Amino acid sequence: RLGRQLGSALQAAHSLGIVHRDLKPENILFTATPQPGRPLPPVKLADFGLARLTTGNRPGGALVGLSGSPAYMAPEMFMSNYVPASDWYSLGVVLFEAATGQLPFLGTAEELARSHLRERPPLDALPPQLNDLISPLLRKEPAERPSPAEWLDQLRTLLPEPVVNQLTREDRLALERDLSRLDPVLAALTALRRGRKPRLTDADLLNQYGFTTSTTHPAMSNVMDWSKDDS
Numbered sequence: 001r002l003g004r005q006l007g008s009a010l011q012a013a014h015s016l017g018i019v020h021r022d023l024k025p026e027n028i029l030f031t032a033t034p035q036p037g038r039p040l041p042p043v044k045l046a047d048f049g050l051a052r053l054t055t056g057n058r059p060g061g062a063l064v065g066l067s068g069s070p071a072y073m074a075p076e077m078f079m080s081n082y083v084p085a086s087d088w089y090s091l092g093v094v095l096f097e098a099a100t101g102q103l104p105f106l107g108t109a110e111e112l113a114r115s116h117l118r119e120r121p122p123l124d125a126l127p128p129q130l131n132d133l134i135s136p137l138l139r140k141e142p143a144e145r146p147s148p149a150e151w152l153d154q155l156r157t158l159l160p161e162p163v164v165n166q167l168t169r170e171d172r173l174a175l176e177r178d179l180s181r182l183d184p185v186l187a188a189l190t191a192l193r194r195g196r197k198p199r200l201t202d203a204d205l206l207n208q209y210g211f212t213t214s215t216t217h218p219a220m221s222n223v224m225d226w227s228k229d230d231s
Contacts, residue, residue: 001040002028003095003133004155009045010091011148014084020048021082023090024072025097070112071103075140078113085142088151092137099134100125133158 006028013020020027023045032041074089076082096104104121105112123135133155136146146154 001159002043002098003091004152004159005040005043006045006091006094007148007152007155009043010084010087011152013045013048014087014148018048019082019084020045020087020090021077022047022069022072023087023094024069025094028094070109070116071105073112073116074142075117076142078117083142084148085145088137088145088148089139089142092134095130095134096121096126096138099127099130104138129158 006023010020010023027045027047029044029046030041031044034041070078072090072093074086077086093104102125105115105119107115117140121135121138123131123138126134133151136144137151139145
């Protein structure tokens with residue numbers, strides 16, 4: 001879901017002739033706090049100003065003058081070459097980190113340049129179901145990376161868009177209003193499962209739907225083993 005949103009943002013920017021050149025987690029902003037068991041909130045791709053690369057104690061180093069964040073930079077960016085496919089490589093690094101909890105390469109700016117230019121990323125660290133999606137983005141040659149349309153189509157095949165995204169804005173808002181009414185029900189059911197007495201208002205709402213504390217709690221103990229996805 002993160003890849004779908006960021007990929008669509010990059011596709012929109014590139015259609016306007018804009019290459020971001022500094023895609024990294026710090027430039028990805030959530031519009032709301034992510035909640036377990038809830039859909040991922042929309043994200044915004046920020047900071048099109050491009051940060052300057054510093055080389056610490058080596059002001060005369062070979063990388064002076066480059067702009068970007070070395071841990072997320074495409075190989076060609078270390079050669080002062082920027083193309084739209086460079087952003088897709090950076091997206092691959094971001095998704096690699098999101099999927100594995102680690103960056104594909106670590107080190108100083110010079111070490112990162114050598115790694116991105118020459119070394120194979122540790123693709124074995126990726127979950128098998130995501131390898132075919134993320135690894136093509138990390139190819140060294142820009143021309144060998146998938147096209148935006150091709151990659152987004154592959155992603156939609158792996159994770160089809162929710163039906164709610166196909167609704168009109170008015171229908172979507174109406175659906176969100178209806179779903180918000182379920183929050184007290186979910187709170188009451190969760191309280192019952194944990195052996196706590198629901199708040200009075202929640203209990204009344206449960207009664208309205210045909211549940212009672214005495215008849216529902218034993219059944220929940222036996223059959224309701226909620227996971228994040230179930231909730």
